[in-house]
Amino acid sequence: GEGAQAAEVRTTCPYCGVGCGVLARRTAQGVEVRGDPEHPANFGRLCSKGSALGETVGMADRLLAPRVAGREVDWDSALDLVAGKFRAAIAEHGPDAVAFYVSGQLLTEDYYVANKLMKGFIGSANIDTNSRLCMASSVAGHRRAFGTDTVPGLYEDLEQADLVVLVGSNLAWCHPVIYQRLVAAKAARPGLKVVVVDPRRTATCDIADLHLALAPGADAVLFNLLLAHLADAGRLDVEFLKNVNGFEAALAVAREARAAEAGLAAGDLAAFLALWAGTEKVVTVYSQGINQSSSGSDKVNAITNCHLATGRIGRPGMGPFSVTGQPNAMGGREVGGLANMLACHLEIENDGHRAAMQGFWGAPVMAAKPGLKAVDMFRAVEAGQIKALWIIHTNPAVSMPDADRVAQAIAGCAFVVVSDITDRTDTARLAHVLLPATGWGEKDGTVTNSERRISRQRPFRAAPGAARADWWHLAQVAQRMGFAGFDWAGPAAIFAEYAALSGVAGDLGSDFDISDHAAIGVEGYDALQPFLWPANARQRGGRFFGDGRFHTPDGKARMLPVVPRAPQALSAAHPFRLNTGRIRDQWHTMTRTGLSPRLGQHLAEPFLELHPADAGRLGLAAADLAEVTSPQGRAVLRVLVTDRVAEGHPFAPMHWTGETAPTGRVDALVAGITDPVSGQPESKAAAVAIAPF
Numbered sequence: 001g002e003g004a005q006a007a008e009v010r011t012t013c014p015y016c017g018v019g020c021g022v023l024a025r026r027t028a029q030g031v032e033v034r035g036d037p038e039h040p041a042n043f044g045r046l047c048s049k050g051s052a053l054g055e056t057v058g059m060a061d062r063l064l065a066p067r068v069a070g071r072e073v074d075w076d077s078a079l080d081l082v083a084g085k086f087r088a089a090i091a092e093h094g095p096d097a098v099a100f101y102v103s104g105q106l107l108t109e110d111y112y113v114a115n116k117l118m119k120g121f122i123g124s125a126n127i128d129t130n131s132r133l134c135m136a137s138s139v140a141g142h143r144r145a146f147g148t149d150t151v152p153g154l155y156e157d158l159e160q161a162d163l164v165v166l167v168g169s170n171l172a173w174c175h176p177v178i179y180q181r182l183v184a185a186k187a188a189r190p191g192l193k194v195v196v197v198d199p200r201r202t203a204t205c206d207i208a209d210l211h212l213a214l215a216p217g218a219d220a221v222l223f224n225l226l227l228a229h230l231a232d233a234g235r236l237d238v239e240f241l242k243n244v245n246g247f248e249a250a251l252a253v254a255r256e257a258r259a260a261e262a263g264l265a266a267g268d269l270a271a272f273l274a275l276w277a278g279t280e281k282v283v284t285v286y287s288q289g290i291n292q293s294s295s296g297s298d299k300v301n302a303i304t305n306c307h308l309a310t311g312r313i314g315r316p317g318m319g320p321f322s323v324t325g326q327p328n329a330m331g332g333r334e335v336g337g338l339a340n341m342l343a344c345h346l347e348i349e350n351d352g353h354r355a356a357m358q359g360f361w362g363a364p365v366m367a368a369k370p371g372l373k374a375v376d377m378f379r380a381v382e383a384g385q386i387k388a389l390w391i392i393h394t395n396p397a398v399s400m401p402d403a404d405r406v407a408q409a410i411a412g413c414a415f416v417v418v419s420d421i422t423d424r425t426d427t428a429r430l431a432h433v434l435l436p437a438t439g440w441g442e443k444d445g446t447v448t449n450s451e452r453r454i455s456r457q458r459p460f461r462a463a464p465g466a467a468r469a470d471w472w473h474l475a476q477v478a479q480r481m482g483f484a485g486f487d488w489a490g491p492a493a494i495f496a497e498y499a500a501l502s503g504v505a506g507d508l509g510s511d512f513d514i515s516d517h518a519a520i521g522v523e524g525y526d527a528l529q530p531f532l533w534p535a536n537a538r539q540r541g542g543r544f545f546g547d548g549r550f551h552t553p554d555g556k557a558r559m560l561p562v563v564p565r566a567p568q569a570l571s572a573a574h575p576f577r578l579n580t581g582r583i584r585d586q587w588h589t590m591t592r593t594g595l596s597p598r599l600g601q602h603l604a605e606p607f608l609e610l611h612p613a614d615a616g617r618l619g620l621a622a623a624d625l626a627e628v629t630s631p632q633g634r635a636v637l638r639v640l641v642t643d644r645v646a647e648g649h650p651f652a653p654m655h656w657t658g659e660t661a662p663t664g665r666v667d668a669l670v671a672g673i674t675d676p677v678s679g680q681p682e683s684k685a686a687a688v689a690i691a692p693f
């Protein structure tokens with residue numbers, strides 16, 4: 001029974017991309033968790049969010065039955081309605097008149113089914129994910145540099161490096177267990193140097209030997225300066241460069257960078273260049289400060305350029321390293337959950353790849369072109385082009401840029417389905433049909449973390465009420481739309497099918513091949529230990545590209561000429577550049593972390609970090625309320641006066657919603673400006689005005 005003491009279950013944390021192993025069990029009091037000492041991501045550690053997991057699995061506000069127009073119905077009625085509406089929209093307006101907007105919170109098996117249904121059976125690629133807001137620039141940068149979206153290294157590289165450079169990453173708050181591993185490595189080996197590149201002085205700077213408070217958006221300038229310096233200082237790896245195209249062009253453009261544009265003290269810049277150039281074992285870790293930019297893809301390539309030019313990649317303690325935000329952003333990328341990709345690193349633009357996937361699935365109408373990326377998808381919803389929209393485990397009415405406009409677009413859509421564990425989200429309130437999903441502790445499947453390690457999420461209690469897994473919602477609707485190939489008995493069968501598909505991809509040269517799991521049964525799946533892909537990862541030290549072989553058609557890496565581009569311009573009416581991001585103890589839009597009083601104590605309400613000089617000029621004091629406006633929207637935030645931010649560059653966290661703080665929706669301020677290559681929005685550089693409220 002729910003109250004009795006039960007055995008410990010080995011599972012994975014549902015929050016960030018570190019992907020920590022968790023041991024969880026039900027007790028008379030509730031749910032008890034501890035870090036899994038045997039999991040290779042965390043070796044027993046957990047952060048504040050992970051340790052509070054037991055407090056966030058309560059039944060308050062759970063959605064327990066399907067609802068249509070606010071009234072509870074049985075599953076058959078809800079699923080028949082969804083299938084009928086999607087079928088009718090496709091029949092009348094074509095496959096591109098429907099869309100799925102999914103989430104890095106989905107398990108790989110759920111993602112697999114959503115992607116198969118949309119791309120192979122509906123015949124559109126209109127499936128995109130909130131990973132577009134998080135990782136898309138890294139995906140684009142990886143594909144341009146390496147030929148595939150492949151993370152070269154491992155977490156242990158941060159421990160084995162002699163220099164770790166963190167760019168646009170508040171690792172201490174956003175990937176706390178990797179940060180703890182880095183702190184421990186530095187304590188054991190003080191020679192390990194840490195440099196933090198960030199316009200803000202974040203908590204991560206506590207361990208920095210050097211903090212570069214770079215001008216916002218000047219990351220590509222900095223890494224162009226570095227590339228030119230590497231050439232001048234004779235630090236190029238001439239042998240390795242034989243495996244790289246584009247070096248001369250990249251260097252020529254890099255030489256045009258001007259030090260003044262980086263906005264750094266001359267001594268700090270020189271120290272950074274000398275340290276990076278003079279340290280062979282260097283890892284450059286980057287995150288949303290790089291990705292969430294209108295030139296995020298180029299910034300990623302400016303970083304990889306420096307690693308390629310020096311051959312410092314794919315060997316112990318060396319490489320560019322993208323740390324992902326979400327628990328399964330990586331799994332979603334591998335399974336083809338983005339509008340411009342197919343599963344297993346196959347390409348939607350490649351006729352042979354599409355044909356192989358269609359053949360494997362026995363699919364009637366394979367999507368033939370990339371679908372709508374997140375920002376464009378909601379513009380198409382607004383324009384009335386999307387007649388049926390299914391939103392799964394994400395809250396775009398809060399988290400998308402231009403969030404008020406997105407909420408209005410959803411409200412105006414002819415048919416909206418939302419799958420979630422609660423109806424108390426800003427998006428769920430706009431749905432015609434609500435489908436009750438399972439939450440952490442009930443879900444059963446796999447996730448991939450930032451170092452390509454696939455781990456199981458295992459259930460330790462029964463789903464409440466009529467809640468069912470997301471893959472089941474999707475498979476039921478697919479079957480009711482008349483499609484064959486969606487009758488799995490459970491997630492083990494879906495994983496086995498996915499693994500078999502990866503074998504087809506492997507035959508086409510894809511690096512993502514986990515086909516040694518294609519015959520896995522329920523028992524094998526239940527016993528599955530965390531493992532790295534590819535299957536031969538252990539032989540190759542778990543890393544890619546150290547051997548100079550890349551996944552491009554000619555096997556060579558690509559360096560790109562990167563011309564730095566500034567973020568959107570400020571104006572007299574909107575003279576401040578607002579930076580947005582996470583805080584330590586909340587996750588996304590607080591659906592789960594908001595349930596823990598302990599987590600709420602760290603920072604209890606939406607706030608605005610403002611430099612003392614800005615505060616003085618605006619007549620704002622600590623704890624005053626500030627009204628922040630942009631052409632897109634408005635928020636009212638509590639002022640926190642601090643010199644951790646630069647003058648003119650305030651910061652506000654993005655977690656609060658219409659439910660938790662009606663005037664604290666910070667993404668309402670952010671413009672829907674995107675990177676032209678990756679489609680990722682510029683969430684780090686909104687132009688805003690600030691006034692006392």
Ligand code: SF4
Pocket residue numbers: 013014015016017018019020042045046047048049050051175176177178
């Ligand atoms: Fe969970 Fe990330 Fe914290 Fe690990 S670091 S416990 S995965 S939130």
